[in-house]
Amino acid sequence: MWDRLGAATPMLAKGVQWQVGKVFLRDEQVYRFDLLAEPGHKMPAFINLQQYYAEAFLVARAGELPGIDLRWKNKVTAVTDRGDHVAVTIDTPDGPYELEARHLVACDGARSPIRAMLGAAFIGETFEDQFLIADVKMRAAFPTERWFWFDPPFHTGQSALLHKQPDDVWRIDLQLGRDADPEVERRPERVRPRIERMLGHGDFEFEWISLYRFQCRRMERFVHGRVIFAGDSAHQVSPFGARGANSGVEDAENLAWKLDLMLSGGNEAALLASYDTERVQAADDNILNSTRATDFIAPHSEYERMLRNVALGLARGHEVGKRMVNAGRLSQPSVYASPLSTPDEDAWGAGPPPGAHLRDVPLGDGFLTDAFRAAGCRFTVLRHGDGPPVAGAAVIDAVASPLFAARYGTRPGDAYLLRPDGYVAGRFRAAATGAIPAALHRAQGEARGAT
Amino acid sequence: MTLRTESRFADPDAAYRLLVEAHRTIDPAQSAALDAALVLLLANHIGDHAVFAEAIAIARSVVADVKPA
Numbered sequence: 001m002w003d004r005l006g007a008a009t010p011m012l013a014k015g016v017q018w019q020v021g022k023v024f025l026r027d028e029q030v031y032r033f034d035l036l037a038e039p040g041h042k043m044p045a046f047i048n049l050q051q052y053y054a055e056a057f058l059v060a061r062a063g064e065l066p067g068i069d070l071r072w073k074n075k076v077t078a079v080t081d082r083g084d085h086v087a088v089t090i091d092t093p094d095g096p097y098e099l100e101a102r103h104l105v106a107c108d109g110a111r112s113p114i115r116a117m118l119g120a121a122f123i124g125e126t127f128e129d130q131f132l133i134a135d136v137k138m139r140a141a142f143p144t145e146r147w148f149w150f151d152p153p154f155h156t157g158q159s160a161l162l163h164k165q166p167d168d169v170w171r172i173d174l175q176l177g178r179d180a181d182p183e184v185e186r187r188p189e190r191v192r193p194r195i196e197r198m199l200g201h202g203d204f205e206f207e208w209i210s211l212y213r214f215q216c217r218r219m220e221r222f223v224h225g226r227v228i229f230a231g232d233s234a235h236q237v238s239p240f241g242a243r244g245a246n247s248g249v250e251d252a253e254n255l256a257w258k259l260d261l262m263l264s265g266g267n268e269a270a271l272l273a274s275y276d277t278e279r280v281q282a283a284d285d286n287i288l289n290s291t292r293a294t295d296f297i298a299p300h301s302e303y304e305r306m307l308r309n310v311a312l313g314l315a316r317g318h319e320v321g322k323r324m325v326n327a328g329r330l331s332q333p334s335v336y337a338s339p340l341s342t343p344d345e346d347a348w349g350a351g352p353p354p355g356a357h358l359r360d361v362p363l364g365d366g367f368l369t370d371a372f373r374a375a376g377c378r379f380t381v382l383r384h385g386d387g388p389p390v391a392g393a394a395v396i397d398a399v400a401s402p403l404f405a406a407r408y409g410t411r412p413g414d415a416y417l418l419r420p421d422g423y424v425a426g427r428f429r430a431a432a433t434g435a436i437p438a439a440l441h442r443a444q445g446e447a448r449g450a451t
Numbered sequence: 452m453t454l455r456t457e458s459r460f461a462d463p464d465a466a467y468r469l470l471v472e473a474h475r476t477i478d479p480a481q482s483a484a485l486d487a488a489l490v491l492l493l494a495n496h497i498g499d500h501a502v503f504a505e506a507i508a509i510a511r512s513v514v515a516d517v518k519p520a
Contacts, residue, residue, distance in 0.1 A: 306480075310487040320495040 001246075001253055003043060003369060004377050004422065006064070007057045014057075015047030016164050021146040023325055025312045027153050031322050035330075040403055041360040042367040046330060048165050051245050079104065079117050079227060086226040103259065104227045107248070110215075112233035118224055124217020125291065127238065128178040129298035132211050134191055135169050138204035142170075148327040150297075150312055154197035159297050161327070162198070169207055172198065175298060182211045214238035214294055216287045222251075223276045230255060235283035240293035240328030243286040247331070251279050257378075257420035261444055270445035274340050282334040289329050296326040333357035333423075340419070342426030342439040350409030351416070351427065358382075358422045361407045363398055371396045372422060379425075379440055383415035383433075384408070392440055393417070419443055454505040 002008040022032045037045035062068045077096070078089035088099045106114040115122060142164070149160040161173040172195060176185055184190060186209055196202045218235035222228060231248030258271040299305040314321025333356070341354035352359050361368045372380060375394035384405060386397040398404040408416065413430025417439050425443035428435055460466045474482045494503050511517045 303483075306484055307487050307491075310484050311491060313484075314488060314491060318492075320492060324491065 001249060001422070002054075004253070004373055005058070005061060005249070007054075007061045008043065010057045010060070011049055011054065012044075012047065014053055014166050015049035016144060016166055017044050017047050018144050018146055018163065019045075020143070021148070021327075023312075023315070023327060024147065024149040024152060025309070025316075026151050028316075030150075030312055030315045030325070033322075038359075040362045040367075040407075042369050043360070046242070048163060048171070050165055050169070053166065054245060076108070076114055076117075079114055081225050081227070102226065103262075105252075105255065105259075106227055106229045106233050107231045107252070108233050110232040110236045112229070114227065115219065115229065115233055118227060120219055120224060120229075122217055122219055122236075124215060124236070124287065127214040127216075127294050127298060129294075130176045130178065130180050130182060130185070130211055130213055132174045132176050132185060132191065132194075132209070134172045134174070134195060134209050135165070135207040136172060136195060136204040137167070137169050137207050138199075139168055140164075140170060140199075150309075150327075152198070155194065159327075160198060170204075174198075176211070180211075186211045214290075216291050216294070218280070218283045218287065221276055222279055223272045228255060228272065228275065230279075234279070235286070237283075237286045237290040238294045240290050240297070241286070241331045243290055243331045247282060247286055250282065250333070253421045254279055258445070260420075267445040270339070274338055274445060278334070278336040278338050278340075281336060285334045286331065289331070293326045293328045336423065340425060340443045340445065342417075342435070342442055344427065345432055345435070346429045348409045348427065350407065352408075352424050354424050354426050356424050358416075358418055358424065359407055361398075361401065361404050363396075363401055363404065368396070368398070368404070369422075372418065377422070378420050379443065380418045381415050381436060382408075382418055383413070384410035385412040387413070387433075390436060390440075392437075417443065452499050452502055454502050454509070456509070 002011055019035050019037075020032060021035070023030045035045045059070065062070060071092075073093055075091045076088055077091045078087075080087040080089075082100075085100050085102055086104045088101065088104055090097055090099060104114075106112060108114050112122075142162070144164050146163040147161070149155070151157055152160050154160070155174055158175040158177060160175070161171070163171050165171050174194060188206055188209065191206070191209055192202070195204065215236050216238060219229055219233075222230070222234045230251035232244065234251065235247065237243045237247075255275050258266070258275055262268045262271055295304070296308055299308050311321050311324040315325045335353065336355035338355050343354060358368065358372070363371050368382070372382075375396055378394055379392065380394040380396055381390045382396045382398060384398055386399060387395075389395060398408075398410075404410065408414075410416075411430065413433070414428065415430075415433050415436065416427045417425040417436055419425050426435075426439035428439075473485060477485065494506075497503060497506075
């Protein structure tokens with residue numbers, strides 16, 4: 001996704017890649033895991049990067065593209081739906097002005113003023129446990145690994161997380177429990193001894209200290225007439241699994257090509273409804289996963305704490321326990337149950353099903369993701385072998401790539417139809433590729449009578 | 452697959468006794484943890500979400516004053 005947006009190169013150059021994670025219970029390592037990214041992908045499974053860098057790279061990238069007008073210090077103060085357009089009143093240091101638009105995408109954060117103006121609810125669960133985040137700067141001999149402690153000797157009864165960010169900054173996340181006083185706990189003279197106990201030395205400086213509670217909640221629907229919510233304004237999750245900024249950008253990517261189709265006369269109602277369906281589902285997936293991790297890390301009752309510790313005990317020697325220990329699961333793209341997808345007609349032993357994101361694979365001198373970008377990130381027929389052009393779609397011919405056939409479950413002549421956001425709209429055995437135009441139609445929200 | 456509730460041990464008394472003896476020399480907190488570990492191991496052995504859910508429902512129904520989930 002970040003690569004499609006043209007922002008991945010500086011992110012990879014700046015970000016910290018890690019592969020190995022370790023989980024400790026008290027002073028003992030319970031197990032270690034390796035992300036074991038599938039080989040043959042252009043992008044690593046995960047990088048650590050401060051969000052301000054991600055934002056700065058996106059801003060720089062936006063500056064390279066035509067038609068993007070970033071207006072700083074502009075604040076929306078009123079939104080009026082006028083039937084065929086929406087009017088937005090904007091305050092600036094130079095005075096207010098009004099803007100008219102066919103649609104307004106409200107990406108104004110978890111405390112979204114626009115959501116409040118519309119009186120829309122933002123419902124979910126607030127977790128009582130408080131967590132302390134400290135970013136400390138130090139030159140450390142620690143390996144580039146993610147370390148997670150349950151009940152460590154330096155922070156009894158709670159959890160702790162340590163992992164490396166760029167610029168010699170280490171992110172430390174300490175669970176403080178329900179009754180901690182945030183005003184007291186955020187004071188550096190209070191935080192410093194905690195971190196010293198954890199690191200075993202005091203040779204560090206604070207870059208940032210913050211105290212927070214987790215929230216998992218979302219709007220009931222993300223489309224409100226001509227106002228469309230995306231990112232934290234639409235949904236909020238706890239930070240386990242890198243689901244915040246990533247899912248916000250996924251929202252944007254999902255919406256962008258649909259807005260583009262709408263500008264050229266596409267079926268507005270169907271396209272916006274599909275945004276709502278798909279991204280609400282993704283938000284629910286994220287909330288489910290991050291709630292499970294939060295409950296494991298911060299058990300609700302004595303029983304849950306005991307069960308958690310038993311699972312950790314089993315994890316020492318047994319796979320059954322390891323798979324239950326949940327200190328955060330990395331986010332995976334949702335598999336959309338989408339009205340835009342054409343269901344499989346044939347049996348497929350492998351490959352991403354309709355509604356799933358494409359899976360990278362080496363192709364020619366590069367990767368499938370490169371070919372998809374080179375094709376313009378638009379509707380694309382990805383086929384095993386070559387063939388004639390397809391009306392209304394780009395074509396990628398995956399010729400002589402055995403790994404492609406294995407990863408996509410294809411035989412010569414078979415084809416996948418990809419959407420502009422890289423999701424699979426449908427897939428077709430060689431004999432059924434005549435159904436591609438109808439699937440393309442459907443993926444663009446134009447299906448008539450299809451269910 | 453559905454949960455099998457007919458008796459399956461050749462010697463059910465011995466199976467019952469095995470569990471009792473495992474708990475004989477430990478305190479109530481350790482007993483609770485031991486049972487939890489057993490549940491996780493045996494549930495994993497069954498490896499079927501629906502069967503596990505069925506077992507939980509029956510277990511809740513035999514615990515006094517607990518409504519079915």
